[in-house]
Amino acid sequence: MENKILVHICCGVDAVYPLRKLKEDFPNSKIVGYFYDPNIHPEEEYELRWLETKRVCDDLNIECIKGDYDLDIWLEKTKGLENEPERGERCSVCHDLRLEKTAKLAKELGFNKITTVLMMSPKKDFQVLKSIGEKTAKEYGLEFLAIDFRKGGGIEKMNKLSKEMEIYHQNYCGCLFALFQQRKGEYIPELTKFGKGRPAGSREELLFIKHIRLFSENLGLNCSEEEFQFIGWKVLNSSLKINKENVPHNVLYGSGSLKGVLRARVKDIIEKDNLTVFRLNKGNIEIWGLNTELKDIPLDNPRFLTNPIFIVGKEVKDNLYKNPKMEIQLKTEFDPNIKSRNLIIGNRQAEKYITFHSDTTLDGLNGVDLEIIKDVIKSNVEDIKSGSTAIIIFGAKNIGKIGEKVFYMENKYCLSSTEKTG
Ligand code: SF4
The missing domain is CATH 3.50.30 (Glucose Oxidase; domain 1)
Known part of the structure; x- marks a missing residue:
């Protein structure tokens, strides 16, 4: 039987090295990703992790299926376990749910093996994941690939790759209960939304930038990000x-x-x-x-x-x-400690820049529509590839054109032409 492996994926950072390793270790197998993360809170964070997962999979030519955002099911399953510490009973239930759903889908799609990139994370207990994975796979007549991706310099490889690909690196595991524990009594910006739209430095602004990056890379365009901090x-x-x-x-x-x-x-x-x-x-x-x-x-x-x-x-x-x-x-x-970023599509030293911005004012106005930017990228693909034109998406424009100022400070060479479109 041809090997068909369904890989549960929680985020781009944890997937970037294990997917490469699986491709190397199982060169004749069909490998498909399954992003299933109903534990992630809030939903914008879930979308951000999905976009970065998709980017990692697209880079490796691996198909990836996006699971439903079953937050209600996750909350129901973890009821009564809200105060459990990380790596405790709530995490076991959370892993159970995600691996069970992976096994079910694998069975439906005719796969014979499953695994999870959760085994990449230094914060997860490998033995717990192994035993949950093996038990679940057995129930569905599948094999669980228990691979400790951290071994053999896995962590260093993951860090190097995620840095090279500029993958969004979250600072919490995912659920709101772990966040409450991590920030004991502190204000939690991750769970707060101020303003509509995509205010500068918000997760919504970052999501917008990552959407554009994924779209551009799928057209074969080189992208790079330039992060900056502001008050x-x-x-x-x-x-x-x-x-x-x-x-x-x-x-x-x-x-x-x-x-x-x-x-x-x-x-x-x-x-x-x-x-x-x-x-x-x-x-x-x-x-x-x-x-x-x-x-x-x-x-x-x-x-x-x-x-x-x-x-x-x-x-x-x-x-x-x-x-x-x-x-x-x-x-x-x-x-x-607020951060935003510029996205540069193409060559930084191009003769011509076409510029947009990613943020809106707090009321959601003064932004640029994603589809407008995509159309401009599409109609300039050849010029971007030839290096004559670059498209730049500036972050934090509405609070003082900060991204634009950072970019021109960092890239001091002469510009022959800049076309501002938004
Ligand atoms: S800490 Fe992470 S693994 Fe544990 S329950 Fe929360 S999201 Fe799931």
């Missing part, structure tokens, strides 16, 4: 009351906090082209009144001044001319 910012709570009525508002990126509740009135009014600035008589606060409905304002440069700036739409702005009583509260937080 992130978010609003923890804000309130703007005019004559005791809460009014809809945004807060400009980089605004600092206020202490307690501030009661203020308008001191000065400065009319500008597209907005009116109302300076208040306390707290160095400004309210920027738009001539349109309420939306976020993208920044051309990062903000270093941290005086609070509120943004209001036209309706609220008109009220401010009447010098009403205002009550204001604002609590914000800065985070120096």
